[in-house]
Amino acid sequence: MVPLDIADDDQLVVFVPGRPVPKGSTKAFAIKANNRRGMRAVTTADNNADQKAWGAYIRSRVLDVWGARSPWVGPVRVTTTFVMPRRASAPKRSTPPHTRKPDGDKLTRCVWDVLTHVVWVDDAQVVSWSGSKREAEIGETPGVLIRVERLG
Numbered sequence: 001m002v003p004l005d006i007a008d009d010d011q012l013v014v015f016v017p018g019r020p021v022p023k024g025s026t027k028a029f030a031i032k033a034n035n036r037r038g039m040r041a042v043t044t045a046d047n048n049a050d051q052k053a054w055g056a057y058i059r060s061r062v063l064d065v066w067g068a069r070s071p072w073v074g075p076v077r078v079t080t081t082f083v084m085p086r087r088a089s090a091p092k093r094s095t096p097p098h099t100r101k102p103d104g105d106k107l108t109r110c111v112w113d114v115l116t117h118v119v120w121v122d123d124a125q126v127v128s129w130s131g132s133k134r135e136a137e138i139g140e141t142p143g144v145l146i147r148v149e150r151l152g
Contacts (some may be wrong), residue, residue: 005065010150012119016061017143020082021054022106023113041056045105051110058114074122075127075151082107098135107133111146119148
């Protein structure tokens with residue numbers, strides 16, 4: 001059962017159906033600067049090709065529920081529940097834990113980046129968070145349930 005989407009002065013609850021996609025890794029390394037002494041830093045991002053589309057879809061669903069509200073200023077609590085697609089080889093009578101990739105922290109980072117400047121001004125405002133990932137039950141829609149509560 002998918003909960004109703006809610007947005008008011010104190011909370012946002014939205015379910016985004018689809019296959020959750022993680023945020024990629026960033027790597028930094030130093031290379032020799034051209035025609036100069038010393039080194040310069042180079043940063044690369046290793047993002048999944050579907051990450052931008054997933055992020056845009058989350059943003060669209062959140063904005064549909066959020067409306068024209070301004071981003072919150074102040075502390076917030078975030079809870080994310082990722083429902084991963086069920087494997088065809090999964091048992092038919094039970095649902096095993098989702099102990100495979102993607103990592104929960106990378107899934108969460110993708111959601112937080114999307115919510116920045118929409119629900120909150122900066123993700124540094126998140127002072128309390130929890131999350132989980134699990135495999136979809138038989139017949140359940142995969143996606144992410146996002147709950148954000150304003151504190152204080």
